[in-house]
Amino acid sequence: MSKPRGYRVAVRALCEFTARSGDLDHRFTPSPSAREGIAGHALVAERRGDGYQSEVALSGEYRTLSVNGRADGFDPAINCLEEIKTYRGSLERLGDNQRALHWAQVKVYGALLCQERELSEVTLALVYLDIATGRETRLTQQATAEELQAFFVAQCQRFLAWAEQEVAHRERRDGALLEIRFPHCEFRHGQRALAEAVYKVVSTGRHLLVQAPTGIGKTLGTLFPVLTAMPRQALDRVFFLTMKTPGRRLALEALTTLGVVREDEEGALPLRVLELIARDKACEHPDKACHGEACPLARGFYDRLPMARQAAIDRGGLLDRMALREVALEHDVCPYYLGQELARWCDLVVGDVNHYFDLNAMLHGLVQLNQWRVGVLVDEAHNLVERARGMYSATLDQQRVNALRRQVPPALSKPLGRVARRWSELLKDVGLSELKSREAPEYRVLEAPPQGMLNTLQQASSAITDYLSEHPTGVDTGLQEFLFEALHFCRLTEHFGEHSLFDINRHGRGRAVLTLRNVIPADFLAPRLAASRSTVLFSATLSPSHYYRDLLGLPLEALWLEVESPFVSHQLDVRTQRAISTRFRDRDASIAPIVATLAEQYRRRPGNYLAFFSSLAYLEAVLEHFRTEHPDIVTWTQTRGMREAERQAFIDGFVPGGRGIGFAVLGGAFAEGIDLPGERLIGAFIATLGMPPFNAVNEQLRARMEVRFGCGYDYTYHYPGLTKVVQAAGRVIRDPEDRGVVVLMDDRFTRAEVKSLLPGWWNL
Template sequence: MEKRRVAVRTLVETVMLSGSLSAMASSARLLDGIRGHQALQAVALDGARNEVSVSGTVSSEHIELTVYGRIDRLYGDSRVEEIKTTYLESERLLSGDPQHWAQAKCYAFLFCETAGLAQIDVSLTYFHLDTGEITTLTESYAVEQLGAFYALLTERYLHLLETEYVHERALREDVRQMAFPYPAFREGQHALAAQVYYAIREKSALLAQAPTGTGKTMAVLFPALKALADGHAAKIFYLTARTTQQEAAVNAAKLIHAPHLRAVVITAKEKMCVHDQPICREGDCPRAEGYYDRLGDALAEMNRLDGVFTPDVIRAYAAKHFLCPFELSLDLSLSCDLIICDYNYAFDPRVRLQRFFTTGRNGFVLLIDEAHNLPDRARSMYSAALSLADVTQTRRSIPKQQRKTPLYRALKRLETAFSAQFEGFDVPLSVTEPPEALTRAVEGALDQLSADSIPADRALARQLTFDLSSFRFVMDLYDARYRTLYQGGKTTRTITLFCTDASGKLAEIYKKCRSEILFSATLSPFVFYRDLSGVKAETPFLALPSPFPPENLAVYHLSLDTRFAAREATLRAVTESIRAFVSARRRGNYLVFAPSHAYLAKLSALLREMLPEVTFLEQSPKMDDAARAEFLAQFLPDATGITLGLAVMGGVFAEGIDLPAERLCGAVVVGVGLPQVCLERDVLRDAFEESYQSGFRYAYQYPGMSKVLQAAGRIIRTETDRGALLLIDTRYSLSDYRGLLPPHWKVERVRHKEELAGKVSAFWNESNA
């Protein structure tokens, strides 16, 4: 029989779904709840014991289930007490919450079974966090009554596990018979797939660099599913840095012939919500009211199906059953084999999928796509910023007649405490101490903002609540790898709790999983990504060669100074070089990658003046998914003229997009991608110099060159693609930068635009011969 374990609380919450969605409690309130619970347990009473462990085992046809938990307080052999903290008034607690009673009754039954008791008293005690009032409800039960109730819950849970068991066996049979979905592996693809399977089987990690065109997605997902079928994984998470990268995983999952594979794509709440502002609680969203009463029917219907549940599919079922589509995707994920989602849902402590990542080692496999993004993304997840302007704007949104309310006073106190932090400082400034004096004011404002009814603007209050919760949460994480940044003028002041290195936080998540596979086209230098991604020092690194003939990509280097101080002086020369590069063929689609939006705008103006016959596409700072799709749709094969796309290095069009064959024939990269010099980057430089003795390289050079390689990787996507790349910057002549370029690139240095035009023309003439 297959052995499973479930906590009493999880058992109850799974089989007794009912009621409405509620907004997530703030971290301050969650902390208050823990403290309140502990305070009540700390009261010494004769014969009372706290946190008494109990367990029991039940079985079905294929499953042996151990139910376990801890009794909050046990009074001899006579009474079991379950303690809950609350903000509800005592009159609303007259009968107690059914789920709370269920937990208490399960603990009571398990204790009676162990102690051989015929009956016992069961108490449900509520501790009011604001007033300190204690409300205790007590009922007496015979063990037969408790046993019947317990059997009802465990039978329902075992039924779910049996359904899951049948699905798992069917999927395993599918995958064992599953053939690779292409006629043959590409060069390097089989080696990558073998290493991925080995790492999962051995419960280890892998860093894999596979050049664009290797077929990384399939080479990683296919062996992961094989490992799942062989019992080496409980669930697979395919994690991406951008929504655009999820499409490749969805397509691969659909292409793999495994009829019983069940996959779900989890998309951000803001994108899934049917309202302009997602506020998930009764009274604000009708879909939140009675959500759990309707959820069971929706899940029962969806769990009879297999395949990939995309956001559109989830929205359709959510509409049918009048449910929140985002919450439905989360609840559906529990019964899925493959979960495709953003990094946030595994790593960010504020939005992490608690249902998966709060327990101990869980058998999950993390497939981390475009893993070169992980260090920066992880740092942002464990950082938090607070703006004085946001506090002031929220306070001023309170109507004048309500400016004596507790919320108004709390926000005013927060503003005063915030401004006091800047006294005696010359900003911008970085310090190693947290702003402890702000804590009380932050918690006071949070308490008032968390009230059911507030007089401030809802959208402003909601954002400020999130910011304050994040700030308070990160304050508790503050350690030697944090700095406090003070920035801005008198009305634009911000305080940032800045995480300089999140590798330790990532390592804690990895400990809960079976295996982590980090893969990208750009994971060099290996030591840099190993240090900052949280994997163990002994983690192997697999670097695959390009699967395509090196002569298919012509790489040219033109030495023009594009450093910030020289950009104005060389702008026209850069523009003329781009004109020479794209005009040498007279037709085709090209991308030009600029170091910033400001530079891109100047480049665009000059290029449009020089090339009036060219069709221009330009990335704007805030493009939504539809605008991005429209941008890429203009890159058509068999172009008769020239289409020139202008984009920012490191942006949405520089990685994770696929424009094979004639949809893209060339790219220009202006600069070496270094991040803009700022306080944050300088703080990182100093911290990395102290930790790794590589301050400038880790903070500026390596992240910058990763952007260059990602942008260049858009050109050659298949075995038959041919294309040209132009690198513009003096620094490509330096060994420190040239040594970071792929070894298979044959870089030709050109002295001026005329020589460039001649060489590019010759390359295309040779291609057409």
Template sequence: MNPATVAVRALCEFAARSGDLDLRFTPAPSALEGMAGHARVRSRRAPGYETEVTLSGLYQDALQVRGRADGFDPEAGQLEEIKTYRGQLDGVRDHHRALHQAQARTYGHLLCQARGLTRLRVALVYVNVDTDAKTVLTEDCTAAELQAHFDQLCQRYLSWARAEAAHRLGRDAAMAGLAFPHGDFRSGQRELSVAVYRAARQGAQTGNGACLMAQAPTGIGKTLGTVFPMLKAMAHQGLDKLFFLTAKGTGQGVALRALAQLQPPPWTNEPAPSPACATVSSDAASATPSDAAPDAAPDAAACPADDPPLAPAAPRLRVLALLARDKACEHPDKACHGESCPLARGFFDRLPAARAAAPALADWHPASVRTLALAHGICPYYLAQELVRWSDVVVGDYNHYYDSSALLHALTREQGWRVGVLVDEAHNLVDRARRMYSAELSPFTLAAARQQATGPVRTALDRLRRCCTALASTQTADYAVLDAVPPTLLTALQRVTQAVGQAQDAGLQALGEDLLALHFEALQLLQLAEQFGPHALFDIARLPARATDRPHARASAVLGIRNVIPAPHLAPRHASAQATVLFSGTLNPPAFYRDLLGLPPTTAQVDIDTPFAADQLQVHVVREVSTRWADRAQSLTPIADLVAQQHARAPGNYLCFFSSFDYLQRVAERLRERHPALPLCLQTPAMDAAGREAFLAGFTETSRVVGLVVLGGVFAEGVDLPGRRLIGAFVATLGLPQLGPVNDAMRRVLAQRFGARQGDDYTYLYPGLRKVVQAAGRVIRSEDDRGTIHLIDDRYGRPHVQALLPRWWRLQAASAATAPVSGSAPAPSPSASHAEAARHA
């Protein structure tokens, strides 16, 4: 039987790190700068110098360790591990120090074993990417010393590897025999599950990332219908892990409840006699050298003590839920390093004991991980990040996989995992991804940072401020788009980041909160500038005079890179997964999501029929009322009377959706004037979580409340009010984004890439109607629900608008409660362009 396989980096990360968790900022090179630094070192070596030396070795015929050493000079007898860095080399981080040396020594042992060497000089070569200065730290080792170090690492890792192999065998056997928890599938649920499983199978067969877009209505059980086949694919299609990604925290709760239903019966989890049957970690990780912030080489530090014995494993599917850092932090008033936070002090020394106890937990949900972490005196947030490596299913936010620095994607690439990715409520990913890959330079952050800066850092910030002011002053309009990121701005940003790094390394500048925020803004802008292209805008928005009255705000504009088409950033993440399934009740039209999300042309599509009967939902189109800006004053009375009439005809709970808080308030005032007995509750702009819970608590089986809310807000999606808790909705808007220079600039980018008509639709019509359908979807949540929807606006009568509404809706013409209100402009004919329809907003 084949031995388990582990990459050198993964082995050392598991067994060799020690000391404090230290996340104080240190400037680090980009990936391209790191590669260039490696290349410069290699180019200056003798002709016989070997690069990217592939190495492999066995430990006790049970563990195969693989990797690629950066370089070997056979004439000098020197193996080199190259690390790039910025700033000063004195900024040592203990866990980086231990990791770098362990990697170099492990490669040294593998080389001695492969070539029969009895002695070897092991060198850590640190290269400053800014100055090209090199520091070489060497140690002369015998082959026996290197083997002893190697054996110690492998011994520590092997006990865990054997337990992991046993868990993997039990898990896959359990997943192969997993039964659907409810016996029978709901209508449409089986079709969805089959499509998901086929995507996982296609990815396994082709070796390329298979993608599926699944539009499925509320009520069929989309979460169970997607998770179940992916768990089956763990056994039959070789998936290592499943990532379930959500747009909101409420989605995590739904996913965890579904996964709890799918927990298989306990399986035998005795350590296997050999870890041969499961590959614990792929050798793919060995291909990429680390270019993390460097540290000086340690002085022959011994490896940490052996791991404690593993606690008896709980034979369960390991489901890990990741929280945002601000929700998981125990000491938000402290910095993440051992001198400040007690849970960071000695983190890597205490991590092995916590890790060894983790398999015995009944679940890996946030409360359980927190209890375990605090029992061992370490940070819960970073313990959860460590446990990602040993989980079966990870439930997290979109950011955890799709962001530029996403943990789940980075580990997938490093470890060579075969993963299935489920993207819940995937219609949200367009806007979320745009924000992930956008960055701006705020004049207020710049001004506040300048107050905290001294010496060269303040000088660099002054140059940056002058650059921003000069760019703003050259513009004749309040909003302008440039063809490229100005080189003068890039130079000024680079000087700021270099000055901050040098001043910090020299101990001349502490990073206050505002200065650190500005520094991160500068780094993000520089990173996105490297990838700038026709998928993004560089824009300048001059601030109104009153905005600059804020303290310390002297710069006159916000400058930034605005992502319009996330596709170039997301496509590599789709390709890294064995299968990606994006599912939602609203993925219409498919081309819009395929184009913007970077899905390949081979993406499969499935559109699940609704389980609901058309007579469950009455959909009334009120064409006599215009909700355009110019007509809103005239629309108030008809809308108020329509709501009151419907409430009198069918008493119960209703939601009314409006395009803005101002519109909402004006309708509320008219309702109170004309129908004072009608019970109202209003969403407010400053409503917090407790306020939202209180708002929803007012919708009971026996109440008769009319709630006035904003379309696209927190009550328009992800709200579940089944039965009599909600029997109807009024949508007094098409939800079209506002006309303005920013949206018009985005429209031009989309038109240039996809065509003029698509530019209009992609900017205005499709995002607006998506919000409408999501809001209306609050009414019918199960096969027993009955309800009514009123779509209020003359544009709902247009064929191209109706084509974007759910197929099962039967639209009925309805009259307003009072005299018709005409639009301020003639209604375009059905053949008019979507752009014209949008501009009538």
């Protein structure tokens, strides 16, 4: 008889499952950064004797359960096992449920230590280290090996039924995935090549960049092969990451097509799929603070979590936003934090790219904690460059500091006053003193991090943390937001290097902004890619490949695939207006010929068109002239700060058989990610090369790119701009039956170096 398959769990994960109780409490979470935590552990170890052992690897078994982890420290001379926890603010504010969790961890480690080293007893110590002061608070208790073993067994017994359930689910899941079949009779043009390439890279543990045109079914063409490879390569989890909500919807629809959800539940694929959404969209009580004293769904959350978790797992299949909300409210728990918990137990997670690539991303943290083998799919990956730059950048606004200083409680007036004074000193140091009368914008790049400002900001953060600890209720949200921004700023500074720069923009008296600006996200993204078994990044626009390899941090062995387009040149009439220049100096002169071009094409073939411009100001100037010259042609336009309902109304204007021109900004909400097939859209006008503006910030980017890659101009201006052009033009032809026109309005589109970056099937 074969031995039952075992289940491996980390000590921390075991205790988080068995020892958490009571309320959610997120009144403030200014915990130390990972780097500060590591430094804190090292500081404690330095204070101990020569024989002190750090990071002690321990493991043990109970029936089919294997438990392992690393204890923070053990001193054989005094037979003391330590668990070290770093913190900020007041230790008195640490909840009882957190203390119980910490004691559970050190007790489990103690049981494993006694078992491995044949100890009859051990001293257990919880060491709380204040990051700000270096002061230790030490709590100890004596425990016998028998007591610790009993505690260990009790935790394992509480977890064992769940573990056995998970092992059984894994076997059912893998068995079903071994038999999975493509849901359609045949692949679309190019879809088979895509699926085969994805399967091969997952099987060989490599990464893949895929440029594949719209219309071949990229979502299904990537999900199907990675699920097929999942049991064969022993993948624990798959993450499908998107840039926008429509991408998540497409992924969930594809999974439904694959059989994750069926009316006949017995025939459904035994795969747990979780949709992760933003906290503000999942919150049931946005008017309440996130802790048990204010929110009913936070009160007793961990006491009710086991039942809610089990109900969600029993439901299985697709746990999208609505399904998750239904389960959560049935058990009176927060839908958002139930989703965070279920990310540990679902096979496939569909979420935003920040869930894996952000500095403190939850999914990446789970991969590290549980040592999962994961496959990662990144949709619309051309956007990851700018999204990642945003993730690894931070700003400090002088105007915000001054406004906050005037309204904070007296206890915080001095700390924020010091930040305000430090602003004045910094501006003086870089030659942007506020004593100057002129209000014109000014820009400076700092040669090194402004350590004085950072020290003052950290001191202010500590003061705010202490205040929030003592006044947990009724606190102004603006103060909390500033705290988190300040902590993020300081933490990112710990990672400062040649991939980033510090700069100051001064827009007038009291209106300066200090930015830690990421330029090359590759240095941050590379470790995230390395943590996965395989990552597939796909988009309709990933050319040239070396640009994305360099800026996304792909290793040299990563593969590149360009999938042949299913479209042919006669489907899309691409024309270039050589007589028009959209360069900034020529904008005014370009308006009349652009208006004439729009009207001439519309009257030649009436229907729905999109016209794209480099900015709203440029758009508005052309639109005003167009409406004056051609009042009979229906127009609608993108406006500043459009809400979701307004954006949807703009898209809804493109009805089959309709006639009119929608005016939009290139690179904006309507230039990619929208699907207007058939007669909903028959043409597009593009009055720009899409290049970022030539300004001081972009010139700094260009200089950094030149030093690192030798392609400063192309990497800063040329490639990003033409990616936007191709994305916008891609709105016109969505399937093999579509016919349309794209009018490129700038003489530079005739240049060889520009044409080489446009799709080959356009046949320019």
